[in-house]
Amino acid sequence: MNIKIIVEYDGTHYCGWQNQNNGLAVQMAIEQAIARVEGHRVPLHGAGRTDAGVHALGMCANFHPQVAIPPEKWALVLNTHLPDDIRVVASCAAEEDFHARFDAVGKHYRYTMFYRNIASALDSRRSWHIYGPMDVAHMQRQARLLEGTHDFVGFVASGGKKNATVKTIYRSTLTCCGDYWYYDVWGNGFLYNMVRIIAGTLVDMGKGKLPGVTMEDVITAKHRLSAGMTAPAQGLCLMEVFYDKDALLRSCAEE
Amino acid sequence: MNIKIIVEYDGTHYCGWQNQNNGLAVQMAIEQAIARVEGHRVPLHGAGRTDAGVHALGMCANFHPQVAIPPEKWALVLNTHLPDDIRVVASCAAEEDFHARFDAVGKHYRYTMFYRNIASALDSRRSWHIYGPMDVAHMQRQARLLEGTHDFVGFVASGGKKNATVKTIYRSTLTCCGDYWYYDVWGNGFLYNMVRIIAGTLVDMGKGKLPGVTMEDVITAKHRLSAGMTAPAQGLCLMEVFYDKDALLRSCAEE
Numbered sequence: 296m297n298i299k300i301i302v303e304y305d306g307t308h309y310c311g312w313q314n315q316n317n318g319l320a321v322q323m324a325i326e327q328a329i330a331r332v333e334g335h336r337v338p339l340h341g342a343g344r345t346d347a348g349v350h351a352l353g354m355c356a357n358f359h360p361q362v363a364i365p366p367e368k369w370a371l372v373l374n375t376h377l378p379d380d381i382r383v384v385a386s387c388a389a390e391e392d393f394h395a396r397f398d399a400v401g402k403h404y405r406y407t408m409f410y411r412n413i414a415s416a417l418d419s420r421r422s423w424h425i426y427g428p429m430d431v432a433h434m435q436r437q438a439r440l441l442e443g444t445h446d447f448v449g450f451v452a453s454g455g456k457k458n459a460t461v462k463t464i465y466r467s468t469l470t471c472c473g474d475y476w477y478y479d480v481w482g483n484g485f486l487y488n489m490v491r492i493i494a495g496t497l498v499d500m501g502k503g504k505l506p507g508v509t510m511e512d513v514i515t516a517k518h519r520l521s522a523g524m525t526a527p528a529q530g531l532c533l534m535e536v537f538y539d540k541d542a543l544l545r546s547c548a549e550e
Numbered sequence: 551m552n553i554k555i556i557v558e559y560d561g562t563h564y565c566g567w568q569n570q571n572n573g574l575a576v577q578m579a580i581e582q583a584i585a586r587v588e589g590h591r592v593p594l595h596g597a598g599r600t601d602a603g604v605h606a607l608g609m610c611a612n613f614h615p616q617v618a619i620p621p622e623k624w625a626l627v628l629n630t631h632l633p634d635d636i637r638v639v640a641s642c643a644a645e646e647d648f649h650a651r652f653d654a655v656g657k658h659y660r661y662t663m664f665y666r667n668i669a670s671a672l673d674s675r676r677s678w679h680i681y682g683p684m685d686v687a688h689m690q691r692q693a694r695l696l697e698g699t700h701d702f703v704g705f706v707a708s709g710g711k712k713n714a715t716v717k718t719i720y721r722s723t724l725t726c727c728g729d730y731w732y733y734d735v736w737g738n739g740f741l742y743n744m745v746r747i748i749a750g751t752l753v754d755m756g757k758g759k760l761p762g763v764t765m766e767d768v769i770t771a772k773h774r775l776s777a778g779m780t781a782p783a784q785g786l787c788l789m790e791v792f793y794d795k796d797a798l799l800r801s802c803a804e805e
Binding site for chain 2: 303304305350352370371374379380381382383384385411413414415416417419421
């Protein structure tokens, strides 16, 4: 049996999705929950990594259990063994050869900014506090310039892998709802720290810290130093993983 | 000088607004911040109490400092002495006889419910997790029946004071936004636990636990036992305190 799960988590207290040597990973917490049911470790395949402090509303993962539990019951069973800040929101049977990472055709990430002189008392774990004069119309225009198929090597963290850096961004928009500014991006793949570097670059552009530089210039320069700062982890949230391109394109069109 | 401040706080780690003997109160945290500036304790007058775990986006308070700081600078000054989960979002000069509690003409509270089979991994500190079959249209109709001037003694916690229980509710609505259900209420005053008892009663009604009972019946019965359960504190948020009735009525009409 191959079980597909959709996972929601508050990344604040985790070292990220993937198992590492420095702290508890979300993946490990779920593998431990599965082991409580199976009696032994069963590898869990996630759709991708998220950094320490990054959240998810729609991470997707799969695993092959031996215990005969109805597929849709796995969500409830795993939640009884998980901490409150990780919830399996759905589970179902997948094709035997389904793989959450290899079969993904795209993802939707949201980066949340809180724009006010004074920080938020309630949402500091979920957003990046930004302030000061900000040219939001300029930021919104620059966000759209990322759409299309480009080499995004200039948006990779210095330590990140530099292969397969050509990606397609289907939609890239900045929306303002009161004090909350949402940068939403749908793409067929994302490089290490790419969304956080885009968000940081947009804010640097909004503040006038990159005078005369456009997103097209950063793409053309193909160098990390041409982009802006890396926005902090807590503003980022993996919203959805897509396994069907039509569903991805519908999601872009809806927002 | 009389300084009026607007305060935002995450109530999770506090014993409520008002100073008590069992843990840190938000009022005390702010009085300590004022004392750091003034060199001695200055009483802070809040617009009302909030229970342990209840949040605020728009608590209002006032105090009479002696130190000569421009009124609008007090927000920044106090924030440097406050924990991250309490923020003074604005400060200004008030009339010398302004009193945050006695001069208030109304308040807007929001009670947030999260309606999904599986709890939220990210918003459990800010909402009440409800699930199961729920007649939301019935709940929405019942919410509106509270509007008007009534004796709300049936909605007071058993230990609460029973004087001045006639209050006017200007607007009382339940709105559904995906998994989030918001009960919003504007009134000229609220009794102890009143909004949480209304929210709990609405949910009990939605679940069919109070068959045939309407909000009008609960008002008429004038007894706590006729109402439903008390909803938990973490879903409640004080949104705004009004000192002008026109502003209150405009706020009701906008939502």
